[in-house]
Amino acid sequence: MVAVVILVALAMVIGGVLGLAAVRFRVESDPLADKIDKVLPQTQCGQCGFPGCRPYATAISAGEADINQCPPGGQATIDELAELLGVESKPLNPENGAESERPTVAWIDEAICIGCTKCIQACPVDAIVGANKLMHTVIADECTGCDLCVEPCPVDCIYMLPVDELAGGWQWPQPQADTRSTNNAAVETAGNGQ
Amino acid sequence: MTALYGFRGGIAGLPSNKEGSTSQPIQPLVIPQRLYLPIDPGVELLIKPGKRVLAGEVLTDSNATKAAVWHAPVAGRFVEIVDHPAAHPSGRSDPAMVLEPDGSADQVEFSETGWTDLSVERLIAIVESAGITGMGGAGFPTWLKLGVAESGRLSTLIINGVECEPEISCDDMLIREQADRVVVATAKLAALLQVETAYIAVEDDSPQAMAALRAAKAGHYTEGVPVGGVELVELPTRYPSGSEKQLIENLLGKQVPKNGLPADLGVLCLNVATLCAIEDAVMKGQPLTTRVVTVSGEAVARPQNRWALFGTPVADLIESCGGLTAKAENLVMGGPMMGFALASPQTPVIKTTNCILAQNRPPLDKRQPLMPCIRCGDCVDVCPAGLLPQQLYWFAKSGEHDKAQRHNLFDCIECGACAYVCPSQLPLVHHYRAAKSEIRGQQAQRIKADIARERMLARDERLARREQEAAERRLLKRGGRKAGTADPEAKKAVTGETRPAMSDEVATAMDRAKQLQQQADADETRASIESTGESVDSTEPGQGANRENGE
Numbered sequence: 001m002v003a004v005v006i007l008v009a010l011a012m013v014i015g016g017v018l019g020l021a022a023v024r025f026r027v028e029s030d031p032l033a034d035k036i037d038k039v040l041p042q043t044q045c046g047q048c049g050f051p052g053c054r055p056y057a058t059a060i061s062a063g064e065a066d067i068n069q070c071p072p073g074g075q076a077t078i079d080e081l082a083e084l085l086g087v088e089s090k091p092l093n094p095e096n097g098a099e100s101e102r103p104t105v106a107w108i109d110e111a112i113c114i115g116c117t118k119c120i121q122a123c124p125v126d127a128i129v130g131a132n133k134l135m136h137t138v139i140a141d142e143c144t145g146c147d148l149c150v151e152p153c154p155v156d157c158i159y160m161l162p163v164d165e166l167a168g169g170w171q172w173p174q175p176q177a178d179t180r181s182t183n184n185a186a187v188e189t190a191g192n193g194q
Numbered sequence: 195m196t197a198l199y200g201f202r203g204g205i206a207g208l209p210s211n212k213e214g215s216t217s218q219p220i221q222p223l224v225i226p227q228r229l230y231l232p233i234d235p236g237v238e239l240l241i242k243p244g245k246r247v248l249a250g251e252v253l254t255d256s257n258a259t260k261a262a263v264w265h266a267p268v269a270g271r272f273v274e275i276v277d278h279p280a281a282h283p284s285g286r287s288d289p290a291m292v293l294e295p296d297g298s299a300d301q302v303e304f305s306e307t308g309w310t311d312l313s314v315e316r317l318i319a320i321v322e323s324a325g326i327t328g329m330g331g332a333g334f335p336t337w338l339k340l341g342v343a344e345s346g347r348l349s350t351l352i353i354n355g356v357e358c359e360p361e362i363s364c365d366d367m368l369i370r371e372q373a374d375r376v377v378v379a380t381a382k383l384a385a386l387l388q389v390e391t392a393y394i395a396v397e398d399d400s401p402q403a404m405a406a407l408r409a410a411k412a413g414h415y416t417e418g419v420p421v422g423g424v425e426l427v428e429l430p431t432r433y434p435s436g437s438e439k440q441l442i443e444n445l446l447g448k449q450v451p452k453n454g455l456p457a458d459l460g461v462l463c464l465n466v467a468t469l470c471a472i473e474d475a476v477m478k479g480q481p482l483t484t485r486v487v488t489v490s491g492e493a494v495a496r497p498q499n500r501w502a503l504f505g506t507p508v509a510d511l512i513e514s515c516g517g518l519t520a521k522a523e524n525l526v527m528g529g530p531m532m533g534f535a536l537a538s539p540q541t542p543v544i545k546t547t548n549c550i551l552a553q554n555r556p557p558l559d560k561r562q563p564l565m566p567c568i569r570c571g572d573c574v575d576v577c578p579a580g581l582l583p584q585q586l587y588w589f590a591k592s593g594e595h596d597k598a599q600r601h602n603l604f605d606c607i608e609c610g611a612c613a614y615v616c617p618s619q620l621p622l623v624h625h626y627r628a629a630k631s632e633i634r635g636q637q638a639q640r641i642k643a644d645i646a647r648e649r650m651l652a653r654d655e656r657l658a659r660r661e662q663e664a665a666e667r668r669l670l671k672r673g674g675r676k677a678g679t680a681d682p683e684a685k686k687a688v689t690g691e692t693r694p695a696m697s698d699e700v701a702t703a704m705d706r707a708k709q710l711q712q713q714a715d716a717d718e719t720r721a722s723i724e725s726t727g728e729s730v731d732s733t734e735p736g737q738g739a740n741r742e743n744g745e
Contacts, residue, residue, distance in 0.1 A: 042643035044650050052650055125649040144646045170284045171631040174591075175624040 032061040039080045043072040044124035045146030047097045052124060060085075068092050072145070074099035104145040104160040106138045112157035119149035119158060196393070196427050199447035201440045203578040205611050206432045210399060212363045214497035215490050220367050221500040223484065224514040225268060229293040229505030230278045230542040234261040239291070243274045249301035250481050252323075253291060262335060262545065263325040267483035267503035270295040281527055281544045285537025293505060304479030309382040312476065314343050317386065324475035325545075326482050330354060330365075330436075330465030331532070333546040336472065339464070342457040343387045349460035351384050351392040352445060353469050356429055356436035358397060359529030362549040364486040365466045366400045367499045373406035374413065376466060379473040381421040387462065392424050393445060394466075399431040433531065434609040438463045440578050452605060467548075487543055489515045493522040493552035502543045508550050509539035522552035531610040565618035573612035573622065579605045583612035587622050590629035595636070598629055606630075 037057035048069035050056040059065035060081070067081040068090050075092060082089035092099055108119070108128075115133040120126075127143045130136030138149075138158075150158045233239070236259040241247055247266040254264045266272075271294045278290035307320060322337035342348055353376065357365045369376055376394065384392035396403045407426050429435050429444060439450045441463065448459050456463050464472075467485060474480040483504055490497040495516030502511055508525065512518060526533040527541065529549050535557045543550075573583035581602055589598035606626050613622040 037647070040643075041639070042646035042650070044646060052654075053647070054650070124653065125646050126653050127649070142645065142649060144642075170282070170286075171635055172283065172624065172627040174628045175621045 033058045036060050041073045043144040043146045047071050069096045071097035071099050103163045105140050105143045105163050106149055107159050107161045108136055108138055109157040110135050112155050114155055118152040122148045122152045196425055198444055201443040202580050203576045204432045205576050208360050208433050210360045215363045215488050215499055218498055220486055221498050223501045225295050226506050226510040230290040231264050231505045232280055233289045237261055241272050243272055246271050251302050262327045265481040265483050268295040269298045269300040279538035279541045281541050283534035306479045307476055320475050324481040326471045327545050328465055329467040336468055347460050348387055348462055349390050351389045352463045353380050353394040354463055355396040355466040358433045358436035359531050361490045362488050362529045364488045364499050364548050366403050368466055368486050369403040370406050373410040377410040377421050379469050380424050393427050395427045395429055397431045398428045404428050434578055437607055487547055488549040491552040492554045493518045493520050495519050505542045507540045507542055518552055524553040524557045526551040567618055572615045576611040576615050579607055583622055587625055590625040595633050
């Protein structure tokens with residue numbers, strides 16, 4: 001009887017302390033949409049069908065969008081999302097566009113630009129500077145390569161150029177013709193050598 | 195004699211193959227037809243193509259990028275800018291200045307400073323304007339390295355003459371021929387930087403260099419110069435004892451901290467050739483435009499060390515060494531352990547080019563047959579950084595970057611010792627390099643994404659604010675027309691509220707409208723019989739519209 005009373009009292013005290021602590025030292029948890037947003041490439045291109053990466057992240061977390069709608073992120077982003085959400089990875093939805101080989105950056109032919117500010121309004125990250133009837137130019141470092149400025153330009157003076165490899169960091173290629181971890185692979189590569 | 199602390203791992207007894215290139219003195223310059231000087235991205239050219247330049251004239255202004263400036267190595271015409279194969283492992287072509295030497299000895303007037311009355315700040319400025327970068331391998335800007343001296347954290351100066359990689363002997367030969375200069379410059383620099391100890395380190399496989407240094411220290415060349423404080427150290431030959439971190443560990447018994455620099459230990463480490471370049475800049479005001487290059491390898495007719503102008507195509511350099519005896523399978527810039535394969539023999543010599551190798555065997559990453567990793571652990575034994583190369587190999591290959599980083603991938607100095615001893619001939623270092631650059635690329639992307647997210651949020655906020663301001667302005671206008679009372683519900687109408695709260699006036703008006711409506715309905719039913727009640731409705735045309743809105 002005494003034991004039961006002591007245990008119940010203990011349970012109540014500890015429960016109370018824990019309950020208080022839960023309220024008092026509450027850690028602001030990272031909502032799912034934030035986590036998804038972190039994985040997305042932040043190109044803000046809208047190819048997923050949502051006006052930016054954050055809305056797409058919200059839609060995924062609400063179960064309204066699939067994880068394979070982000071062409072700039074490509075397969076790597078889809079895989080990461082699949083791991084984050086605990087679902088099966090899948091190939092990119094071709095309806096949203098194709099994964100680009102190399103990152104691009106917008107470039108304005110300043111000789112042709114008429115200063116209409118249409119591209120400035122279209123840019124999701126404010127990476128274009130200029131004023132009405134004055135030449136515009138792209139801040140290349142801030143440009144996400146989303147393409148959104150290309151279409152509104154009335155004189156077609158915006159081009160998407162591949163990012164300079166040197167500026168963007170040239171990457172050492174993975175050595176090819178490597179063995180796989182099985183012994184058979186050695187035989188295969190030896191066969192290739194002939 | 196300084197006691198050595200030694201360092202972990204490494205390989206003793208590599209076939210050094212230096213006999214050929216050290217059998218004759220450093221050969222004089224041969225001026226090629228054309229020089230190709232690379233233009234670093236973001237650098238401004240000070241000279242227009244078509245102009246004549248003098249030897250030593252400054253060609254680039256790199257204030258914006260902090261890259262080293264380039265000087266014209268000889269007098270000639272700056273012909274044009276072309277895309278030319280770059281001295282870079284990618285093998286890509288980059289813009290380069292083309293200089294056609296005209297054979298004259300015209301040069302700009304150099305202003306010498308001398309070691310006396312030289313301040314550290316002045317030295318740093320001289321080194322920067324002479325375009326001096328580390329000539330041992332990595333090419334780190336020397337003026338930035340010297341910047342540590344200004345902060346007063348410096349206690350040790352190490353002059354690195356340890357040429358541990360096989361085949362390379364340019365520093366060895368430079369010491370043999372200019373030992374007195376090396377010793378005096380070390381003493382002067384040590385005095386200027388006020389360091390406690392100064393070392394000149396060489397490997398014991400070059401007794402001639404050591405003998406020359408000893409003679410210089412004792413000899414009549416250095417009369418009047420206090421060189422007594424300069425300690426000459428002979429290191430046992432063991433690859434990679436010339437690597438900066440390993441050299442410091444060997445001499446001082448301290449390890450450079452992770453993600454740190456030698457400066458954190460109060461150490462300044464300079465290559466011998468870099469020291470000579472500093473000496474030239476101080477004593478003669480001469481910018482860095484030449485260096486000694488070792489040309490070696492089985493396919494070279496006469497292996498030798500040779501002075502070369504920056505921008506000299508590798509093909510011309512090899513030609514001046516008797517050309518190739520056979521078609522070289524593999525042209526390497528740098529040594530056999532750490533160098534990279536050149537895509538084109540037209541690639542120019544740059545400031546870090548210490549060696550050109552023409553080999554008869556294919557590069558390591560193309561060698562066959564590759565065998566699987568058997569986890570023999572030989573690579574662990576030789577790794578000077580104390581890493582687990584076989585684990586890093588698995589992680590790098592399978593793209594498990596997290597794990598690779600947890601196994602300290604970025605502490606790898608890419609010395610190639612693991613790949614050298616690997617019984618399966620795996621190109622281990624290539625895997626690490628690929629993984630490193632992939633991780634760096636991802637990190638850069640993440641930073642860029644964060645900036646983009648911030649900018650997107652800032653823009654959204656701005657647009658929302660603007661919308662709100664516009665709405666308020668609209669309201670003010672409308673409010674002015676309706677004389678104040680209509681303001682609150684007009685605001686709600688703008689914000690999209692479906693059922694505006696009614697003011698008393700409106701409520702009574704609505705009631706009246708309803709009554710009229712009911713009356714109208716009653717009239718209609720009567721009208722079906724009497725067809726005279728229409729007149730009541732037509733007196734209040736606004737009522738119908740009001741009702742539609744209400745429902």
